[in-house]
Amino acid sequence: MPQFISVSSDELFASSNDWDALIIISPDPLAVPFAAIRQALQQQAAIDKRIGQQLVLSVCDSAPGNRLLSAVVQIDAEYGDVSVYAEVAQQAIAQAQASGAKRPLLWVAANPLPQFAMALSVAALGCAQQLWLPLEAREAGHQVGISCIGLVDVPDNIAVQLTAIEAGRILARDLCATEPERMAPYAFVDYCMKSLVESDVDVSVLDDLDTLLADYPLLCAVGRASLQVERHQPRVLQLEYLPEDEVKHTLLLAGKGVIFDTGGASLKVGGGMSGMSRDKGGAAAIAGLMKTIGLLKPQGVRVVAQLGLVRNSIGSDAFVPDEIITSHAGTRVRIGNTDAEGRLVLADLLSHLRILASDAVNPQLFSVATLTSHAARAFGRHFATVPNSVALANLAPSFSHQANLQGEAATVSALSQEDFSIITDTTLAADVLSSMHLGSSMVTRGHQLAAAFIVSASGLNRHGAQSPTPLPFMHLDIAGAAIEGDPRYGKPNAIPLVTFWHYLQQLI
Known part of the structure; x- marks a missing residue:
């Protein structure tokens, strides 16, 4: 490099x-x-x-x-x-x-x-x-x-910082852009582990299928048709950085790492499957961020990331629309469209991070994903920052301002009561709908509905501004921003790695 x-x-x-x-x-x-x-x-x-x-x-x-x-x-x-x-x-x-x-x-x-x-x-x-x-x-x-x-x-320190940022961005680009067999879930994990070996980042891998099925039920539903192929089996990769001094802030990050997205039973057609090896851009950007953090060793902040690595395959055992699956947080989810799989992965990851946040110092939770074509249609190369009620007043404008300063343009997109009403399952057979039956770009407020679902299915709806234990959370939809040029084969840019680094610096 x-x-x-x-x-x-x-x-x-x-x-x-x-x-x-x-x-x-x-x-x-x-x-x-x-x-x-x-x-x-x-x-x-x-x-x-x-x-x-x-x-x-x-x-x-x-x-x-x-x-x-x-x-x-x-x-x-x-x-x-x-x-x-x-x-x-x-x-x-x-x-x-x-x-x-x-x-x-x-x-x-x-x-x-x-x-x-x-x-x-x-x-x-x-x-x-x-x-x-x-x-x-x-x-x-x-x-x-x-x-x-x-x-x-x-100054020397700026050159050193930029070199470390670029080291993280190279890892992120490699993970995001590499074809789906070369970067299957196990290979994604191995590549991260080798890249992070000399940094101050602890790495742990959950690959036991029985544990995954019990603790990450939505994630495993996405990967159900891939379970019979060993190299395609899902993984949850946890990366943690702990500073040497007192922890004053905690960032908890969930990354969507869909290694390849066929759309599942709601099959992508008309050429829409091409380029879907880039659907791991959120997890890739977070992995790159962790490398930068591990190299620069910031003080005062603890960072924990969970990356859900899964292949949304099509097959006789694929999950299908109308299924009702209970999330890790206990929310009964009716599947509306299996091509809306990323939000399922994030919901289970965030449910685990939500529990970690219960005894963390000044926690803030984020999810990062190439999630919806609606965000790309709405904001183009800008990424959407969708905060919950706790994060709306301070975290969202601060983070988005930092993104725009760093050339990683962001737009704040607020949630509303309407979003939560639309995803409510009115039959009482389930609690929430994962998505509408149509693709997100064909649905009004498509990326906001996805964020509302993530809040509900992860259990973060119990930690709003009026709750006894409020938790600031913000979803980052990078679908339109993560690739420069051709969305199928252009260069990944590791957005929002640079923003996260400078936001972290601002915190401490």
Whole structure:
């Protein structure tokens, strides 16, 4: 993986340095503070009107390796967001790599507007996003040409933090993007364990089928048709980070790790099954976050994650609509559509985390999932943050604000009484409906209904704002945000890993 290294601007023009390109990202590259570079750009601008208007690779005697890439970032002060820096950085690093650079420097002009405060970090991580290659490609011998990126006039601790964040994002991308046999439930677990071996994260695996069937009944219903195939059998992976000092906050995270989603008996048709190996993006992002946390070792916060790894297969033993299954929390669930399987997995995970929260210090619970096409239709590349009543006033706006600062755009989506009314089973044979019979994108308030179900089926409805034991909970639906480009084969981006890290920092 490319390493981020702090570099003083004094080193830019040192004859002894071994950097071989300089990337400038600015609304006005011609105003760069380095006199020799500024003069070279001004001279070229006299004969090349692209300078200061778009990304240009120039031969420049003053730049390391004689390569100068000047990139223009277009700023919309009213509605723009910092993700434009990532987009420009991706284009620039691609050009640098194509030119043969192996050790480029990156300089990003400071932006005084508050929504662009994290421009440098977003640009740096944008470079890394562009350079990542799929695990299968690396195993086939393909390599990234760039070995490290120098960050000009950036403190050492920021470079170290960005390197650890990117290490987590690489793990998350590998887990999410790798094909479903290469990353079957047991292989997902093994890959995590090997990646986390040198970090301060405790790993435990629940793979005993009798225990899983008893303690995770909804999750096992999703995987019922896969139980006969040993490599497809479900797993629950628990990852825990415990700080060395006093615990002041506890984050409890549930991740949807559906290794492959056929839709089950409610079969995905019309090509809708293609790309469904990416339905483990929520679990993958949390696993990556745990790696970053284990490397950086933050103080004051305990983090516990449960990842539900299961394959929603089709077969003679598949669960079907109309079945009534009792969740771990004791809620009787009528299955409405077996393609709404992720919420079932999350409900059982959160029920266990809810119990852990009972004696935890300042607990906050989250679920992360590529859950509904409705969220993707409603918010596009933004992910939905759906808080319960306890999290609505403070946690939700704080977390979503942090997401937008980090270029992982989020939109707060509130629950209403209507959502809980719609999922109530009025026959009295069951307590709640898992979903409507139609796909979520065809249902009004589709992603809110999913979140309401998760709250109800996990037992978190007993811990609302008016209860004696309120628990803040927020569901994150990353369905439209988790993949860049082609939703089937584009690059995963590990959203919301970066947001979680900075939110955690804000807590402590």
